[in-house]
Every structure is written in C-alpha cells, then in structure tokens.
C-alpha cells in the first residue's frame with residue numbers, strides 16, 4: 001500500500017515553501033501527498049506580499065473530507081496563523097488520533113514576515129505540541145517557545161529538554177540560524193538520547209523553504225513506517241542534498257531542489273552523527 005501523508009499548512013505561491021514544498025517532498029519520497037490549506041500567501045523569493053487566511057469552516061471541512069475518506073499515515077502541520085486554526089487542528093488530531101504528527105512551529109518566514117500571530121503561541125504549546133510525535137523548531141522559534149536564551153551547546157540541550165517537557169515524543173532543534181565554524185548542527189532528543197546531526201555549511205542564499213521541506217521529509221519517512229531517529233537522519237540527507245542543488249531563480253532567496261537525491265544520486269552528504 002502506498003503510504004499516505006497529509007500536510008496542513010499555508011500555500012506559497014512561489015512554490016518553494018509551505019504546501020508546495022510539502023507536496024513535492026511527499027512525491028519525491030514515494031508517498032501519496034494530500035493537503036489542507038490554512039492560508040493563501042502571496043509570496044516569492046523576495047518575501048511575503050500578502051496573507052489571506054482560509055475561514056475556519058473551510059479548514060475543518062478539508063480535514064474531515066480527507067480523513068473520513070482517504071486517511072493518513074502521517075500528518076504534518078506548518079503555517080497555522082492563529083489560535084482558532086490551531087484549535088481546529090488540535091481537535092481533529094484528538095478525534096482522528098494521528099499517531100505520526102509532525103509539528104513544525106512556523107512563526108516567521110525566511111524573509112521576516114509573520115506567519116503566526118503572537119497570541120497563538122500559547123495555543124501551540126498547550127493544545128498541539130502535546131499531541132506531536134516530533135516538533136521541529138528553528139532556533140528563534142525555540143526561543144519563543146521556551147523564553148530561554150540559546151548560545152552554548154548546553155543552552156541547546158536545556159532548551160530541547162524544556163520543549164520535550166511540553167509533551168511531544170521527540171524534539172528536533174534545527175541549527176540553520178546559528179552556524180558555527182562552517183558547521184550546521186541539528187539536535188534531536190527523544191527523552192533518552194541526544195543525537196547531534198552535523199553537516200558542513202553550504203554557502204548559498206537559496207534556502208527558501210528548507211524548514212518545510214525537512215519536516216515534510218520526516219513526515220513522509222514516518223508514513224513509510226521508519227522509526228523516528230531514522231526518519232530524521234534520512235530527512236536530513238534529503239534536505240542537505242536539496243540545498244546543495246538549490247535553484248537560483250527569482251531575485252531573492254531561491255528554493256531548494258526537492259528532486260536533488262533523485263536527479264543526482266551520487267550526491268555525497270558528509271553528515272556526522274554523535275549520540276550521548
């Protein structure tokens with residue numbers, strides 16, 4: 001049976017992030033992709049020019065339509081925009097008992113536009129995160145969620161532990177916003193073991209949609225039945241190759257290449273994984 005993956009997120013007209021990144025990733029990873037659109041954004045490589053939320057009933061109905069007929073082996077959330085939308089998704093998650101829920105706590109776009117209202121952060125923490133198999137914050141999002149500062153490796157570990165206490169089965173803190181000595185390090189924690197996934201920094205401005213693509217790859221891998229650490233490790237290979245072969249299109253930060261591993265199967269990803 002073809003594994004089925006559902007994304008609940010915003011649409012990026014520029015095609016590099018949001019729903020579009022998720023569906024391209026699901027397709028590349030041999031899963032059947034479905035989508036629930038929470039908001040339409042007018043967006044390109046230069047930024048977000050407009051945000052148009054879908055009305056609550058429309059979001060509720062999209063989820064019901066997909067779930068009552070087709071079902072999903074894994075579900076990802078991206079841009080949820082406000083607390084009302086978070087409430088609907090959380091209620092549906094409880095009702096359908098999604099076992100593989102990946103929550104990417106999207107707050108701000110790469111270009112700096114707000115994709116989540118400030119007053120919605122508490123709803124994310126109290127209603128959705130406790131139901132997640134994994135949450136995938138970047139460093140600014142982790143600071144918002146915990147109120148902690150993140151400078152040292154110990155800060156990262158403490159922050160990840162604090163987020164784990166919010167009730168998700170695992171936490172992945174992405175390191176793209178704090179590169180150090182030519183390395184980018186993501187930290188995965190499942191309540192027992194820390195996994196440091198370290199790769200060489202790629203010198204490119206074309207990183208639009210990296211977070212969405214990474215979380216979508218984790219979702220596809222979970223839909224295929226991979227255990228969490230393996231789903232994350234494979235997704236990391238996928239996103240790294242996608243950044244390596246990213247596209248210089250548009251005038252700003254271009255999108256990643258979702259087909260990179262298929263088109264360039266010889267791509268070498270020098271990833272080191274340390275556990276403690």
Ligand SMILES: Nc1ncnc2c1ncn2[C@@H]1O[C@H](COP(=O)(O)OP(=O)(O)OP(=O)(O)O)[C@@H](O)[C@H]1O
Pocket residue numbers: 017108109110137138139174175176177184185186199200201202203204207208209210211212214236239240243
């Ligand atoms: N220049 C880079 N070189 C190598 N890896 C990178 C680079 N930039 C980001 N990454 C990786 O891409 C993934 C997404 O990282 P990041 O922390 O930027 O997420 P994000 O901020 O949610 O993404 P987005 O820009 O889509 O909002 C992480 O695994 C990160 O390590």
Ligand SMILES: Cc1ncc(CO)c(N)n1
Pocket residue numbers: 009010011012017018019041043078079106108109110115208209210211212
């Ligand atoms: C719709 C949408 N979701 C998420 C992101 C985060 O990259 C974005 N830029 N646009």
